[in-house]
Amino acid sequence: MSDAITAEGLVKRYGEVTALDGLSFSVPQGTVLALLGPNGAGKTTTVRVLTTLLRPDGGRATVAGCDVVGDARRLRSRIGLSGQYAAVDEHLTGAENLEMVGRLYHLGARRSKARARELLERFDLADAADRPVKGYSGGMRRRIDLAGALVADPPVLFLDEPTTGLDPRARAALWDTISELVAAGSTLLLTTQYMEEADRLADQIMVVDHGRAIARGTVDELKDxxxxxxxxxxxxxxxxxxxxxxxxxxxxxxxxxxxxxxxxxxxxxxxxxxxxxxxxxxxxxxxxxxxxxxxxxxxxxxxxxxxxxxxxxxxxxxxxxxxx
Amino acid sequence: MNALTMPIADGWTIARRNTLKIRRSPDLLGSVITLPIVLVLLFAYVFGSVIDVPGMSYREFLLPGIFVQAVIIGAQITGYTLTLDLQKGIFDRFRSLPMAPSAVLIGQTVSDLLMNLASLVVMAVMGLIVGWRVHTSPHEAVLGFGLLLLFAYAFSWVTATVALALRTPESFNNIATMVSFPLMFVSNAFLDSSALPTPLRVVAEWNPVSTFTQAARDLFGNTSTAMKTSDAWPIQHAIPASLLWITAMLIVFVPLATRIYKQAVSS
Known part of the structure; x- marks a missing residue:
C-alpha cells in the first residue's frame, strides 16, 4: 500500500515562533491519521501546509503524489478541506454554496448542481437546501462545510478540528458521518483536541507538541x-x-x-x-x-x-x- | 480548461456568488438603490437652491458630478466586501480549490461593476425626473456611461488594494472616507472650480474627479459656453485624460491588488 500523504522535516516559522519544527510522517492510502494536540501545537499549520495554503520554510511534503509547493494546482484537485471555522458563504443557500464549489472544481454546471443535491440529501440537509446558511445551526454548518470538502470526491481529505464547538449530539452525528466516509476508502488526516474523537475515528494517532511529533502509534500502542x-x-x-x-x-x-x-x-x-x-x-x-x-x-x-x-x-x- | 479561460470561468462563478450575496443583503442593496436617490435629491434641491452656474441650470451641471461621486462610493463596496471576506474562512476554501487564484478579485470587481451599473441607471432616472437632460447624440451618451463604468471598474481595483493592505472593515472605512471626501469636494463636481482660490483651484483642476466629471459633462452635453472652463490640460482634454487615468489605475492596481491578495490570505 502506498502513502497518500508524506511529510519530511516540515518547518514553518512565524517570526520568533516555530510552529513546525521538523515534522515528519506519512499516511498510508485508505487510512486515518489523527493529529492530537492542544491549541498552538502546530496541527492547523500542518494542515495548511499540506493543503497548499501555506508554504513551508523547510522540508518537503506530497499529497496524492503531488508536491505541495511544485505541484500545488494539481494537488488541489485531489483534496478536500474542511476547516476549523466553517468556510461557507452565509448569504448563499446550502445548495448554492455546494454548487459554487463544484464549479470551482471545474465539474461543470450540470454536474455541480446534481452533486450539490446529492450531498445535501446525504448530509441530511435536503430540507434546508434552499435556505441561506445564515440560519443554519452550528451542526448544520459543519455538515455543509464537510459536504463542501467532498464535492469532487477527492481521494484525500483534511478535516481541521471538525467537531470543535459542537454540542455532544451534533458531535456524535458528525462522527458517524466521518466514519462512513472512511469506510468508503478515503484517506483522512484529522486534527483534534479530543482524545475521544481520535480514539473513535483514527487508525493511527500522532501526538504533536510545539511543532514536533512526541508519540505515534495505534490507539492501543499509545496506551501500552x-x-x-x-x-x-x-x-x-x-x-x-x-x-x-x-x-x-x-x-x-x-x-x-x-x-x-x-x-x-x-x-x-x-x-x-x-x-x-x-x-x-x-x-x-x-x-x-x-x-x-x-x-x-x-x-x-x-x-x-x-x-x-x-x-x-x-x-x-x-x-x-x-x-x- | 487552459490558463486563459480558467480565470474567466472561475471569475464568473465568483461574480455570480457576489451578485447573489448583494441581492440578499439589504444594507448593500440599500446603498445601491437608495443612496443615489438621496444624493440626487439632496444636492439638486439643497445646493441647487443657492448655487447658480452661468448659462445653464444647476441640476444639469450637477448630475455628471453626482454620477462620479456615486461611482467613487460604489467602488468602495469592492474593498469593504473583501475585508469582510478576509475575516471569514471563505478565502481558505477558495485557495484549497483548483481554481485560478486571480478569479477571486476578477469576480469581485465584475460583480461590483454590475452593481455600479444598476446604481447609475437609478441615478439617471432620478436625474431625468429632477430635470437633467442629455444634449448630445445617443451614442455619445452611451460613451458617457461607458466611461463612468470603466472608471468604476478601475477604481474597484484601487479600493481592493487598499482594503487588502488594511485588512479590517473598520480601518478601510476610515481611510476610504478620509480620502474620498476631499477628493470629491475639492473638484468641479458640485461647484464651478474656477471661482476657487488659486491653490485649491489648481488642486481641483488636476484632481481626477474633476477630469471624470468634465468628461461626463462633455459627453452628455451638460456644458455651457457662458461658463469659464479651466485652461488646465486634463480639463481641456477631459476624455483622453480620463482614459489615461483608467489605464494607469488598471496597470498599477490590478497586479498590486493581486500580489497583496496573495500575501493577505497566505499568513
Missing amino acids: QIGGNRIELTVTDAAELETARQALTRFAVGAMRTVPESLQITVPVADGPEALRQTLGRLADAGVRVRDAGLRRPTLDDVYLTLTGRQASGTDPQSREATR
Whole structure:
C-alpha cells in the first residue's frame, strides 16, 4: 500500500515562533491519521501546509503524489478541506454554496448542481437546501462545510478540528458521518483536541507538541506506551484524601492525579484486578471510606498528559498533577 | 480548461456568488438603490437652491458630478466586501480549490461593476425626473456611461488594494472616507472650480474627479459656453485624460491588488 500523504522535516516559522519544527510522517492510502494536540501545537499549520495554503520554510511534503509547493494546482484537485471555522458563504443557500464549489472544481454546471443535491440529501440537509446558511445551526454548518470538502470526491481529505464547538449530539452525528466516509476508502488526516474523537475515528494517532511529533502509534500502542491500568477511586470525605494518597503511593507506577472537588484519585498501577483488591484492602486498613472504585484502561487523556506534561514544562509531573 | 479561460470561468462563478450575496443583503442593496436617490435629491434641491452656474441650470451641471461621486462610493463596496471576506474562512476554501487564484478579485470587481451599473441607471432616472437632460447624440451618451463604468471598474481595483493592505472593515472605512471626501469636494463636481482660490483651484483642476466629471459633462452635453472652463490640460482634454487615468489605475492596481491578495490570505 502506498502513502497518500508524506511529510519530511516540515518547518514553518512565524517570526520568533516555530510552529513546525521538523515534522515528519506519512499516511498510508485508505487510512486515518489523527493529529492530537492542544491549541498552538502546530496541527492547523500542518494542515495548511499540506493543503497548499501555506508554504513551508523547510522540508518537503506530497499529497496524492503531488508536491505541495511544485505541484500545488494539481494537488488541489485531489483534496478536500474542511476547516476549523466553517468556510461557507452565509448569504448563499446550502445548495448554492455546494454548487459554487463544484464549479470551482471545474465539474461543470450540470454536474455541480446534481452533486450539490446529492450531498445535501446525504448530509441530511435536503430540507434546508434552499435556505441561506445564515440560519443554519452550528451542526448544520459543519455538515455543509464537510459536504463542501467532498464535492469532487477527492481521494484525500483534511478535516481541521471538525467537531470543535459542537454540542455532544451534533458531535456524535458528525462522527458517524466521518466514519462512513472512511469506510468508503478515503484517506483522512484529522486534527483534534479530543482524545475521544481520535480514539473513535483514527487508525493511527500522532501526538504533536510545539511543532514536533512526541508519540505515534495505534490507539492501543499509545496506551501500552503509557503502561498499565488506572484505578479510579472516590472517597467520602475531603479530609481522607491526603490519607488515601499516602496509602496509595506504593502502588502507583506513575503520576497520581487528585481532583479535590470531586474527591477523586487516579492511580496508575502495574497490574489489574489484583492491584484493585490490594488497594481497597490498604485503604480499609487506613480507615478511608471508599464510595466508588473502578479499574480502567488508560484513556488518551492519560497518554497525552503523561507525554506532554513532562515535555511542556520542566516541573515534576507528580506535583503538577497534584495541584489540579 | 487552459490558463486563459480558467480565470474567466472561475471569475464568473465568483461574480455570480457576489451578485447573489448583494441581492440578499439589504444594507448593500440599500446603498445601491437608495443612496443615489438621496444624493440626487439632496444636492439638486439643497445646493441647487443657492448655487447658480452661468448659462445653464444647476441640476444639469450637477448630475455628471453626482454620477462620479456615486461611482467613487460604489467602488468602495469592492474593498469593504473583501475585508469582510478576509475575516471569514471563505478565502481558505477558495485557495484549497483548483481554481485560478486571480478569479477571486476578477469576480469581485465584475460583480461590483454590475452593481455600479444598476446604481447609475437609478441615478439617471432620478436625474431625468429632477430635470437633467442629455444634449448630445445617443451614442455619445452611451460613451458617457461607458466611461463612468470603466472608471468604476478601475477604481474597484484601487479600493481592493487598499482594503487588502488594511485588512479590517473598520480601518478601510476610515481611510476610504478620509480620502474620498476631499477628493470629491475639492473638484468641479458640485461647484464651478474656477471661482476657487488659486491653490485649491489648481488642486481641483488636476484632481481626477474633476477630469471624470468634465468628461461626463462633455459627453452628455451638460456644458455651457457662458461658463469659464479651466485652461488646465486634463480639463481641456477631459476624455483622453480620463482614459489615461483608467489605464494607469488598471496597470498599477490590478497586479498590486493581486500580489497583496496573495500575501493577505497566505499568513
